[in-house]
Amino acid sequence: MQNIDSFTHVRGESLYLDDLPIVNGTLYACVFGSPVAHGRIRSLDLADARNLPGVVRILTARDIPGENQIGGIIPDEVLLADQTVDFWGMPIALVVAETDEIARRAATLIRADIDPLPVVTDPREACALGQLIVPPRTFQTGDAEAAFADCDYIFEGRADSGGQEHLYLETQGAYAIPLENGNIRLFSSTQGPTAVQRAVARVLGLGMHKIEIDVTRLGGGFGGKEDGANLWAALVALATHCLRRPVKYVLHRMEDLRMTGKRHPYTSDFKIGLTKDLKIRAYTASLYQDAGASADLSPAVLERSLFHANNTYFIPNLRVTAYSCRTNLPSNTAFRGFGGPQGMFVIEAAIAKAAEELGVSALDIQRANLLREGDAFHYGQVADGCEAEACWTDAATRYDLPELQREVDEFNRQNKLKKKGLAVMPICFGISFTKKWMNQARALVHLYADGSVGVSTGAVEMGQGVNTKMVQVAARCLSVRPERIKIEPTNTTRIANTSPTAASATSDLNGKALQLACQALTERLLGVARARLQAEEVSIRNEVVWVGNKPSDLGWNDLILEAYQQRVCLSEHAHYATPGIHYDPTVEKGHPFAYHVYGTALVGTTVDCLRGTYTVDYVRVTHDFGQSMNTIVDRGQAEGAIVQGIGWMTMEDLRYNADGRLLSNALSTYKIPDIYSVPPVLDIHFLETAGSDYAIFRSKAVGEPPLMYGIGAYFALRNAVRAFNPSSNLPFDAPMTPEKVLLSLYADALVPTPEVAS
Amino acid sequence: MQTATLPTPVTQPRSAPPEPVGTGVRSFSLTINGAEYELNVAPWTTLLDALREYLDLTGTKKGCDHGQCGACTVLVDGKRINSCLTLAVMHEDHQITTIEGLADAQTGDLHPVQQAFIDHDAFQCGYCTPGQICSAVGMINEGRVKTDADIRELMSGNICRCGAYPHIVDAIRDVMQLNPTAQ
Numbered sequence: 043m044q045n046i047d048s049f050t051h052v053r054g055e056s057l058y059l060d061d062l063p064i065v066n067g068t069l070y071a072c073v074f075g076s077p078v079a080h081g082r083i084r085s086l087d088l089a090d091a092r093n094l095p096g097v098v099r100i101l102t103a104r105d106i107p108g109e110n111q112i113g114g115i116i117p118d119e120v121l122l123a124d125q126t127v128d129f130w131g132m133p134i135a136l137v138v139a140e141t142d143e144i145a146r147r148a149a150t151l152i153r154a155d156i157d158p159l160p161v162v163t164d165p166r167e168a169c170a171l172g173q174l175i176v177p178p179r180t181f182q183t184g185d186a187e188a189a190f191a192d193c194d195y196i197f198e199g200r201a202d203s204g205g206q207e208h209l210y211l212e213t214q215g216a217y218a219i220p221l222e223n224g225n226i227r228l229f230s231s232t233q234g235p236t237a238v239q240r241a242v243a244r245v246l247g248l249g250m251h252k253i254e255i256d257v258t259r260l261g262g263g264f265g266g267k268e269d270g271a272n273l274w275a276a277l278v279a280l281a282t283h284c285l286r287r288p289v290k291y292v293l294h295r296m297e298d299l300r301m302t303g304k305r306h307p308y309t310s311d312f313k314i315g316l317t318k319d320l321k322i323r324a325y326t327a328s329l330y331q332d333a334g335a336s337a338d339l340s341p342a343v344l345e346r347s348l349f350h351a352n353n354t355y356f357i358p359n360l361r362v363t364a365y366s367c368r369t370n371l372p373s374n375t376a377f378r379g380f381g382g383p384q385g386m387f388v389i390e391a392a393i394a395k396a397a398e399e400l401g402v403s404a405l406d407i408q409r410a411n412l413l414r415e416g417d418a419f420h421y422g423q424v425a426d427g428c429e430a431e432a433c434w435t436d437a438a439t440r441y442d443l444p445e446l447q448r449e450v451d452e453f454n455r456q457n458k459l460k461k462k463g464l465a466v467m468p469i470c471f472g473i474s475f476t477k478k479w480m481n482q483a484r485a486l487v488h489l490y491a492d493g494s495v496g497v498s499t500g501a502v503e504m505g506q507g508v509n510t511k512m513v514q515v516a517a518r519c520l521s522v523r524p525e526r527i528k529i530e531p532t533n534t535t536r537i538a539n540t541s542p543t544a545a546s547a548t549s550d551l552n553g554k555a556l557q558l559a560c561q562a563l564t565e566r567l568l569g570v571a572r573a574r575l576q577a578e579e580v581s582i583r584n585e586v587v588w589v590g591n592k593p594s595d596l597g598w599n600d601l602i603l604e605a606y607q608q609r610v611c612l613s614e615h616a617h618y619a620t621p622g623i624h625y626d627p628t629v630e631k632g633h634p635f636a637y638h639v640y641g642t643a644l645v646g647t648t649v650d651c652l653r654g655t656y657t658v659d660y661v662r663v664t665h666d667f668g669q670s671m672n673t674i675v676d677r678g679q680a681e682g683a684i685v686q687g688i689g690w691m692t693m694e695d696l697r698y699n700a701d702g703r704l705l706s707n708a709l710s711t712y713k714i715p716d717i718y719s720v721p722p723v724l725d726i727h728f729l730e731t732a733g734s735d736y737a738i739f740r741s742k743a744v745g746e747p748p749l750m751y752g753i754g755a756y757f758a759l760r761n762a763v764r765a766f767n768p769s770s771n772l773p774f775d776a777p778m779t780p781e782k783v784l785l786s787l788y789a790d791a792l793v794p795t796p797e798v799a800s
Numbered sequence: 801m802q803t804a805t806l807p808t809p810v811t812q813p814r815s816a817p818p819e820p821v822g823t824g825v826r827s828f829s830l831t832i833n834g835a836e837y838e839l840n841v842a843p844w845t846t847l848l849d850a851l852r853e854y855l856d857l858t859g860t861k862k863g864c865d866h867g868q869c870g871a872c873t874v875l876v877d878g879k880r881i882n883s884c885l886t887l888a889v890m891h892e893d894h895q896i897t898t899i900e901g902l903a904d905a906q907t908g909d910l911h912p913v914q915q916a917f918i919d920h921d922a923f924q925c926g927y928c929t930p931g932q933i934c935s936a937v938g939m940i941n942e943g944r945v946k947t948d949a950d951i952r953e954l955m956s957g958n959i960c961r962c963g964a965y966p967h968i969v970d971a972i973r974d975v976m977q978l979n980p981t982a983q
Contacts, residue, residue: 677921
């Protein structure tokens with residue numbers, strides 16, 4: 043089934059936050075952000091800004107009626123800085139004015155007197171200073187230290203992966219409208235309506251019931267609007283609360299880049315031990331996560347790095363410790379993969395290091411260690427429905443891996459100034475929120491008396507096609523045409539206590555809840571049909587009631603009307619909670635995931651060894667979709683995730699200077715994949731697998747897992763560079779920008795820049 | 801949990817917003833999608849802001865406001881242009897076409913590029929889509945495209961963060977009836 047938003051998308055009629063009609067009397071807000079990354083506020087001079095005609099009010103921390111606190115996991119994130127500033131751009135004051143232009147101009151007239159404090163931008167330095175967000179966590183299985191003694195080969199190294207700007211094309215924003223009795227209706231571009239509602243209520247000192255959050259759709263989220271949307275919503279809500287007028291704030295791109303958190307950069311040390319037959323016997327690692335200035339979702343991201351530290355390999359002796367380090371950067375946050383990719387990059391680097399030192403192909407080590415059915419993950423869960431080997435074998439056969447490798451070798455023999463590289467990237471990703479309590483969802487279905495259907499769930503549509511999938515679930519369960527069904531905007535008054543649209547689990551959780559709601563309604567309708575038709579064996583098929591194997595003359599519309607007139611309830615609010623999952627963080631063992639998604643990608647690259655530029659020639663994938671319920675949507679998700687993963691690993695180079703100021707602060711300095719940088723060959727093979735009972739219609743979650751195929755691009759480039767310069771001692775340091783490629787190609791010829799006395 | 805007292809409402813009189821900072825207002829008209837629109841805006845108002853903020857034509861999107869993402873692409877006399885990088889006042893004598901004006905006004909039939917984007921699922925979140933479609937229409941008008949590589953080169957100014965690029969290429973190739981293997 044086609045995306046249900048297709049028609050409005052191509053006509054420019056899809057409504058995003060900034061497209062909503064403006065309510066009379068609307069004011070516009072703009073943040074005054076800290077001009078330094080760390081310091082103590084001595085004073086704030088608001089006079090010039092206040093005097094600008096059109097400025098209505100300037101709000102500071104003192105105006106907050108409730109708590110000056112929006113931290114989700116840990117209360118360490120103030121809404122408006124009052125004592126110290128902890129990152130460049132941290133909101134200190136909010137200007138509210140008659141127009142957007144005036145608000146922005148006034149913000150430039152505010153002066154802050156700030157005593158500077160030392161700025162830390164390196165997570166290792168933060169860790170050494172004891173600046174940890176939460177105590178370190180260690181996941182282990184077997185006895186890694188003892189097992190190294192049994193290893194034939196041991197290698198150590200360091201692997202760093204950079205951050206990643208979300209760059210949702212629709213920037214962050216919120217629009218608050220005052221209602222009677224101090225209530226507020228708030229339109230927010232958020233993946234987490236309930237998180238926004240909770241943050242706003244806390245800041246205003248109100249009950250959550252007084253705050254209504256409404257989300258039609260997002261122009262992209264990718265994790266950046268999970269907790270990242272809370273701040274902007276709380277700011278406009280504060281202004282609306284104080285002024286009793288509608289207040290809107292949509293960030294400019296450069297504000298968004300400057301003030302919002304990104305994917306966490308990680309820097310890690312690893313040690314890997316193998317036996318002669320290339321089996322990984324022991325693996326240890328220390329991961330240092332750059333959390334930024336506050337916790338935000340960092341502890342949860344850290345947890346997933348630990349869960350995925352083994353990627354898709356069986357490692358009998360493993361010990362990985364992760365540190366969430368507080369630095370003076372905007373608080374880093376969720377980004378597609380949620381720490382999983384960062385953990386997986388380290389084990390892949392360790393395997394590459396071992397392969398390079400041993401003079402074998404990395405894929406021989408990868409292949410020899412793939413998880414098998416019944417293998418235990420280091421966190422105790424047993425691989426069930428494991429498709430790791432099936433995906434690898436299918437990809438290797440379907441795309442002829444030996445021939446691809448031969449082509450690379452042959453090309454590299456014949457060409458001096460261009461080199462090709464090939465890497466295989468198998469993945470395994472656990473599906474569920476790692477916090478058990480978040481694995482719940484609700485759906486509300488109304489059958490209107492004319493036979494049309496209204497569906498509300500907690501899912502937020504952000505391009506991933508969840509609303510299309512919800513239509514499919516309702517249509518199939520009720521046996522009606524999709525045209526009868528409307529998916530309502532996500533709204534906290536219809537669906538309360540939503541989990542964020544995240545963790546790839548949204549279609550599963552909300553789809554299952556919707557399935558339960560439709561089943562309950564169907565049961566009721568069948569009762570009406572039985573009475574009306576005086577028959578026991580009734581069913582609904584394509585909007586007609588059947589008796590046994592024959593259609594009756596009772597159609598959907600008449601059935602609904604009959605039920606209504608019989609005073610049968612035509613609404614259902616159903617609740618779903620994923621069964622069977624549990625986790626005990628005191629021992630770091632349990633069964634945290636409903637199921638795992640597997641897959642294998644073959645990635646080929648060509649490097650121009652004169653210029654350092656390169657192309658990713660192909661990504662050829664066999665992916666475990668289970669029983670895909672929508673191959674159009676799922677294919678798009680896989681392709682998009684791969685492109686984003688390649689971007690993270692190759693070109694997206696986030697740069698802060700030593701003062702904590704973002705240098706890559708526009709699309710001119712922060713490069714994301716454009717249409718020209720997408721691999722010309724992007725094959726996705728849907729491996730038919732059983733799927734999982736916990737996946738809606740056995741159609742496995744798809745949002746995040748394919749992103750990690752992008753890691754293959756890093757290693758394919760590395761292999762190409764090594765084909766040109768085998769002695770190049772490349773650090774494992776993503777992203778592999780053309781600049782880095784060039785420097786690696788000629789590493790031996792580089793003359794160190796003499797230290798310039800400052 | 802309930803508020804004891806509500807803050808005092810603002811008692812400022814509701815009046816027209818004060819003069820934009822710096823300069824006065826210019827009155828002129830624009831022809832957009834075949835219709836005349838009167839505008840009273842500051843002369844530095846971009847075409848993008850004129851469309852979105854003053855004419856309620858919100859189909860054209862603001863992604864970066866710096867000419868770096870292409871989401872605001874519209875057609876001016878058939879040529880594609882980043883509407884954030886041009887001032888509205890400069891286009892008094894031009895025919896402006898936005899995403900809202902691409903479909904046939906009489907029949908409602910979609911423009912072939914719009915239809916192809918649907919057929920090829922050439923979007924995800926949809927935010928870049930109006931710009932992609934206007935850019936594709938403008939590119940086809942330019943008459944330079946012969947191959948997939950040309951499409952990629954000439955559409956590289958339109959960013960899609962969801963990564964629907966392969967489908968965008970498919971859609972445009974389909975409209976242009978190009979041979980997918982042409983080099």
